[in-house]
Amino acid sequence: MSIRLRLTGLYTGLMAVALVLFSFLLYNVQQWTFTQAVDSGLQNVAEKVAIHFRSYNRLPDMNSLGDKSTFVLVRTANSVIDKSSNVLGMFPLPDAARNGTETYTTERDLSGETYRLYTMPMYTVGFAPVYVQVADNLNTLDIAADRVRLPLGIGTTVFVALAAIAVWFVSGRAIEPIEKVATAAEMIGESADLSLRVPYQGPEDEVGRLVATFNDMLDQLQGMYGRLAASIDTQQRFVADASHELRTPLTIIRGNIDYLQRAKVLDPEALADMASESERLSRMVDELLTMARADAGQEMQLQPLMLGPLVGEACRKAQAMPHTVAFQTELPEALDLIAVKGNGEWLTRMLLILIDNAFKYTPSGSVTVRAGRQGDGVVVQVQDTGMGISREDLPHVFERFYRADRARARGGAGLGLAIAQWAATTHHGRLTVESELGKGSTFTLWLPIFRGEA
Ligand code: ADP
Secondary structure (H helix, E strand, O other): OOHHHHHHHHHHHHHHHHHHHHHHHHHHHHHHHHHHHHHHHHHHHHHHHHHHHHHHOOOOOHHHOOOOOEEEEEEOOOOEEEEOOOOOOOOOOOHHHHOOOOEEEEEEEEOOEEEEEEEEEEEEEOOEEEEEEEEEEOHHHHHHHHHHHHHHHHHHHHHHHHHHHHHHHHHHHHHHHHHHHHHHHHHHHHHOOOOOOOOOOOOOOHHHHHHHHHHHHHHHHHHHHHHHHHHHHHHHHHHHHHHHHHHHHHHHHHHHHHHHHHHOOOOHHHHHHHHHHHHHHHHHHHHHHHHHHHHOOOOOOOEEEEHHHHHHHHHHHHHOOOOOOEEEEEOOHHHHHOEEEEOHHHHHHHHHHHHHHHHHOOOOOEEEEEEEEEOOEEEEEEEEOOOOOOOOOHHHOOOOOOOOHHHHHHOOOOOHHHHHHHHHHHOOOEEEEEEEOOOEEEEEEEEEEOOOOO
16 A cells, blocks of 8 residues: 555544544533523423422412423422423433432333423422422424534545545655655666666655755765776686787797797707797786786885885886986985885885886986975886877876887887876875976886885
8 A cells, every 4th residue: 555545544534533523512502502501491490490480489480480491390209280381291300309309311212202200309398299390392402413413524524535635645755855865776776777767846855855865865876887897808808818928929829839840950049939928928917917916906015114225225126127228316305204104015025116117218328316305205117218108098008908009019018107097096195297208208206205104
């Protein structure tokens, strides 16, 4: 059963109960008030008879005492002493009157009509008590009751019906936005379209909050879904590019093996080719593994360390790498006093990637590593006078598998800078590049200085 129907049923039911109770109360109060008025009239007449008897020692004219409809009867328990001419018979004598108490009763069986009867013990003749009984027809009371009953009944029914209609409409309007939320949720479920929103222009009440929360939730879901889709897309591209990159050295190695099998001689050139391709393959697998671990959210242990010795050590290792250009370092002594929070192995690896690239892409001239303070941080720069990077390539060099066309022949997989940038970000630093085609490039690693206790 819908909430709207339940609300309408509940409120209509409550309204009906309240109105019926109210009508019942009103009717009874009115009946009681009328009866009270009749009773005091009857008592008046009875007292007139008693006072007259006490004053004149005889009964008054029974027909002159009340309205035409008023019966007056003076009697003992068994016989009539005097009565008004309209009295048709004897009313029964109530027990309370026999015991000497004046009393009211309502009689319904006299000529099929309803009478209100007042019985008052008046005096005693010998041992026989004499009573005065005054009765009046309650027809007028019944007519008045009928007059009230009908409008009350009709009024109650009409009000209950109106209340049901009003509650039906009001609850319909109140529930409309909730229905819209439900419909939108159904549509989203069916179409998987997370760009749908629930339109709402009403006040900021509970329903308004529900709609806002629902729309916020959709925003978040849409964002999450977008990021998930982008991440799946990246992963798929990563796997496709990786397979593609791995195939080239494998093809070369296989070609050389075929050649050696056919030639049946150990051609040193083919062996050298295989050795260098195997090395390239293992470097690539190593880089791919690093990226995959980075994507899987690998934690990097960071601890306070002095930057000077670390950069010096990396430069010493670089010196041993194959290079054809001059290699210079400009490392101020003050660098030995600067600490960063980092991972020594990763910082060295990052610097070696930058220096290796500088060596690879600098046919002549020099490669310089310099370091110094900059603002709250420290920068390490690797500057070369090599081939430089074109404006078109520059924004992409940190992307995975990106290689400028000129560089393809030099054998990298295009993962080195992507790995270096991930490591820089993990160190809360940044890696940037400035370059001019034909003049050279400068890669700058910025890291925040560690000021705590080393
Ligand atoms: P790769 O293994 O190809 O060197 P990287 O991610 O290290 O991959 O570099 C991406 C591309 O950026 C390189 O292919 C090259 O085109 C360009 N690049 C990187 N360093 C330099 C540099 N010092 N001078 C000129 N080009 C560079």
